[in-house]
Amino acid sequence: MSGINYSDKIPNNVNLSEDRTLQRALEQWQPNYLSWWNDMGPEGSHTHDIYLRTAISVDPQGWAHFGHVKMPDYRWGIFLNPAEANRKIHFGDHKGEDAWQDIPGEYRANLRRIIVTQGDTEPASVEQQRHLGLTAPSMYDLRNLFQVNVEEGRHLWAMVYLLHKYFGRDGREEGEALLERRSGQQDNPRILQAFNEQTPDWLSFFMFTYFTDRDGKFQLCALAESAFDPLARTTKFMLTEEAHHMFVGESGVSRVIQRTCQVMNELKTDDPAKLRAAGVIDLPTIQRYLNFHYSVTIDLFGADESSNAATFYSTGLKGRYEEGKRMDDHVLKGQTYRILQAQNGQLTEKEVPMLNALNEVLRDDYIKDSMAGVERWNKVIEKAGIPFRLKVPHKAFHRNIGALAGVKVSPDGRVISDAEWRDFRDQWLPTEGDRAFVASLMGRVVEPGKFANWIAPPVMGINRQPVDFEYVRFN
Numbered sequence: 001m002s003g004i005n006y007s008d009k010i011p012n013n014v015n016l017s018e019d020r021t022l023q024r025a026l027e028q029w030q031p032n033y034l035s036w037w038n039d040m041g042p043e044g045s046h047t048h049d050i051y052l053r054t055a056i057s058v059d060p061q062g063w064a065h066f067g068h069v070k071m072p073d074y075r076w077g078i079f080l081n082p083a084e085a086n087r088k089i090h091f092g093d094h095k096g097e098d099a100w101q102d103i104p105g106e107y108r109a110n111l112r113r114i115i116v117t118q119g120d121t122e123p124a125s126v127e128q129q130r131h132l133g134l135t136a137p138s139m140y141d142l143r144n145l146f147q148v149n150v151e152e153g154r155h156l157w158a159m160v161y162l163l164h165k166y167f168g169r170d171g172r173e174e175g176e177a178l179l180e181r182r183s184g185q186q187d188n189p190r191i192l193q194a195f196n197e198q199t200p201d202w203l204s205f206f207m208f209t210y211f212t213d214r215d216g217k218f219q220l221c222a223l224a225e226s227a228f229d230p231l232a233r234t235t236k237f238m239l240t241e242e243a244h245h246m247f248v249g250e251s252g253v254s255r256v257i258q259r260t261c262q263v264m265n266e267l268k269t270d271d272p273a274k275l276r277a278a279g280v281i282d283l284p285t286i287q288r289y290l291n292f293h294y295s296v297t298i299d300l301f302g303a304d305e306s307s308n309a310a311t312f313y314s315t316g317l318k319g320r321y322e323e324g325k326r327m328d329d330h331v332l333k334g335q336t337y338r339i340l341q342a343q344n345g346q347l348t349e350k351e352v353p354m355l356n357a358l359n360e361v362l363r364d365d366y367i368k369d370s371m372a373g374v375e376r377w378n379k380v381i382e383k384a385g386i387p388f389r390l391k392v393p394h395k396a397f398h399r400n401i402g403a404l405a406g407v408k409v410s411p412d413g414r415v416i417s418d419a420e421w422r423d424f425r426d427q428w429l430p431t432e433g434d435r436a437f438v439a440s441l442m443g444r445v446v447e448p449g450k451f452a453n454w455i456a457p458p459v460m461g462i463n464r465q466p467v468d469f470e471y472v473r474f475n
Contacts, residue, residue: 003057004079011077013058014161025164026078029175033156036179037072041126042133042149046072049473050146051462055079055154058237066463068473071146076154078161080233089227091323091330092316099229100316103166107315110308111228112167114317116174117191118219119159120181122152124195125208127183132205135442137452141202143462143471144248148209151241158234166230193400194296201438202455203256203281207293210249210373215300217242218321218366225319250373251458256281257377258456261384270388276437279453283381283388285438288430290390291411294370295398301363303402304339310355320358321365337361340396342407345415347396359402367395398429446472 004013009027016023038046049068057063058081087099103111126149136142156178163171181188184196194212199205220242224235260280264270272282302309312318313332320326328335337357338349354361371392378389394413396404408421411428445452449468461467 004055004077006056006075010157011075012079012161014078014080016078019165022165025172026161029160029164029172032176032179033076033153034072036123037126037153040123040130040182041071041153042129042146043131045133045146046070047475048146049475051143051465051469051471052147052150053463055237055241058082058240060240063240071150074150074153076150076157078157079154079237080230081236083229083233087229087232089316091225091319092227092314093331094227094316095330097227099232100227101229103228107317108167110312110315111231111317112163112170112174114223114312115159115162115231116178118223119156119163119174119178120191121195121216122156122159123178124181124183124190124192125199125212126152127190128195128197128199128208129205132199132202135202135444137202137442137445137455138450138457139446139448139471140451140458140461140467141252141455142446144244145205146472148245148248151245154241155238158238162230162234192300194300197296200435201442202252203286203289203438204293206249206252206256207289208249209245210253211293211297211370212300213242213245213249214370214373215297215366217246218301218362218369221321222318222323222362225323227316250376252455253286254377254380255456255458256454257283257286257380257390258384259454260286261381261386262456264386265384270386279441281438281441281454283386283390284427285430285434287390288428288434289438290374291393291397292429294392298363298366298395299399299401301366302359304360304363305352305356305403306359307356309358310353313355313358321362339403341403342396342409342415347409347413347415363395367392393428446474 004011008017010016010030049070051066052069052074053064053066054075055063056065058079089095089097089099129145129149132145133142160175160178163175181190183190184198189196199208217239220235220239224232224239226232260283263275263278263280267274267278272284275282332354335354336351337354337360338351339357339360340347341350374390374392381388393411394409396407396409396413397411399405408416408418410416441454443452448470451457457467461469
């Protein structure tokens, strides 16, 4: 077992107490972090005892301990996967060389930018989800929200550790700035636009944790290939925690669909107005939420053609998803990839150097993975005997980054006029009316084993506990 030292003020498995300068710097950052958590963490929750999992090891088996903890007392810390002996760089211009334990000077600026961008998403999602606990559909869901929140907080610690240890004063200043930006704030917003969107209701939260946390999975998998070994080891352990966030999203949407289908069969109707009157979320509204969250998330992968992506790969900073399973030369010079462009009112493909298309390669891997989960949601609808299918929209739909930014494209992939977009937008993306209706369902249900009318209970509880277990104790 690769254990974690909980006797230190900051739990860690990186021998923090042997680096007194770093320890002091992080201990100075800690009160600012707790102040941010108290101001921007889950509202009205600081005195609750919550059934949380805490990392006690980085061993894949038995790495977590479950127990009731107050969130401000949660032991956030710095946990890296064990070092791999004689690890080599396996892609880019440095392929075959020893992995770096320190950062080559010429790559510091780019690597700092990567770490800061990843680090900024972690507190941003906590801020976006800050008010959701006040409208939880069940105690089970409330606990899952809080688990996601504390782990996003720990992922921030993971990135701040790297900034403090390897980037000196610049890193310390970046660490402070991560606590100063605010999701959605006009003057000092979060770096990536998806993390400035509101998450005002639980359907949005489930879509966010399914789609946007899945972007996190793919970005972390790419960083887990990094030639910079401490970053690779950090992100590998983050991925262990990230899996639960995507489970919350996939199972949450699935339970919303299950309940809707149940009421559709009881009332023998697919009329959205009648279903809304019965207090459930109609399937076309779920499709519009899906379209929005999916399209906003695939923008997170960046421009389809990017010299930065080429630089990050060639210099060994960021690999591809599952780099080691790919059967090419892992250098990619002279190879090409097809990307989309809009030309003469049509979507066409063009070939570009693969190194410049690596954002698009990662986006396409993500799209395949996302579609698999949507198909699992369709199985729920199919099982209920209802002739409706959820679909992932075309990847050119509702894009705001890259060559497709601002091009008006229908969900089925047709380039359309501005007038047609205006006519059909409300059929494709959530309207103010949709959001107001979903918001109207958001009443707090926190009695153990009880669930809001619009969502089905889960099949099983957390950590083999019953569904009606007291996951949150309100003090």
